[in-house]
Amino acid sequence: MRAPNVLVVASTWLALSAIAGTNETTVTGIVVDSRGRPMPQALVSYVSRRTDRVIVGTDLQTGPDGRFEFTAPQPISDLIIRADSPDLKHSGRLEHISKKGNIIVVR
Numbered sequence: 001m002r003a004p005n006v007l008v009v010a011s012t013w014l015a016l017s018a019i020a021g022t023n024e025t026t027v028t029g030i031v032v033d034s035r036g037r038p039m040p041q042a043l044v045s046y047v048s049r050r051t052d053r054v055i056v057g058t059d060l061q062t063g064p065d066g067r068f069e070f071t072a073p074q075p076i077s078d079l080i081i082r083a084d085s086p087d088l089k090h091s092g093r094l095e096h097i098s099k100k101g102n103i104i105v106v107r
Contacts (some may be wrong), residue, residue, distance in 0.1 A: 025076050028069045029102025031062050031083040031092070038066025039106055041086040046072065046079045049095075 031042040044060040062068045062083075072079055076097045083104040084091045092106040 023072075023074050025072045025099060026069060027072055027076060027079075027081075027097060027102065028067065028100050029081070029094075029104060030066045031068065031104045031106055032066060033085075033090075034105060034107045038062075039083075039085065040064045040066055042066065042068075042106060043084040043086070043088070044068045044070070044081065044104075045084075046070070046081045048074065048078050049080055050078050 027046075031039045031044065033039050040062055042062040043058075044062060046057045048056075057070055057072070060068055060070055076099065079097055081094045081097060081102065081104060082091060083093070083106050085106050090106045092104045094102055094104045
């Protein structure tokens with residue numbers, strides 16, 4: 001009798017895992033300064049624009065070429081990306097996000 005219960009639990013877990021992963025999207029982009037030069041070590045974060053579900057992603061930093069990548073846990077249409085200069089004196093934000101090619105200008 002235990003074998004069928006294990007199969008039911010395993011099947012349910014796999015189904016829920018597949019459903020939970022359907023909203024995840026990898027987002028890539030670059031942070032640049034007002035002159036269009038890549039900004040290394042900029043701090044990137046994202047927040048949900050939906051008030052009923054606040055998701056915040058922090059501790060992301062651009063590479064030496066100003067590029068970033070993260071996996072969003074919900075549809076990207078619900079997110080806003082913010083980038084801050086390494087000294088935290090300047091910032092920029094992006095409200096219309098795509099999967100690739102995002103450009104955030106920090107002024």
